[in-house]
Amino acid sequence: MTEPIPPITLPPPKNPELEGEWLRQRLHRWLDEEFLPEIIxxxxxxxxxxxxxxxxxxxxxDLGSLVIAIVTEMQSFDFSKSFYGEFAIANAVSDLLLDSLGIDRCCGQ
Structure with a gap:
């Protein structure tokens, strides 16, 4: 029988605004590097x-809940000028957060 994947819990925020700025910068860099640098x-x-x-x-x-919140709320964002959609953004956020925690995201580990 397969084992469920345990939840990943982020440490309680000490400075949510600083975390948000870090995420904004890293996500913007990822978006620009993944395809084309665009204003959107x-x-x-x-x-x-x-x-x-x-x-x-x-x-x-909870990382899973954060990803679902980003998917849900980004559905109202106009992605018409972008290569991306809400799922790509939420997955990128998850990957960036996992990397920052030192959690290997390769191969289901």
Whole structure:
């Protein structure tokens, strides 16, 4: 029988605004490097970071719940000028956070 994947819990935020700024910068860089640097990438990164900060300030520390919140709230964002969509953004945020925690995200480990 397969074992469920244990949840990943972020440490409680000490400075959610600083975390959000870090995420905004890293996500913006990732967006620019993944495809083309575009003006819309800055707006995408800002919106995702706003969602992240608000969730963290409301006490959300579960990575899975944070990803779902980003997917849900980014659905109202206009991605028509972008290569990306809400799922790509939420997955990128998850990867960036896992990397920052030193968690290997390769091969289901």
């Amino acid at each position: 990438n800055q707006k995408i990164a800002e919106r995702a970071a706003q969602i992240f900060v608000r969730q963290r300030m409301e006490g959300e520390n």
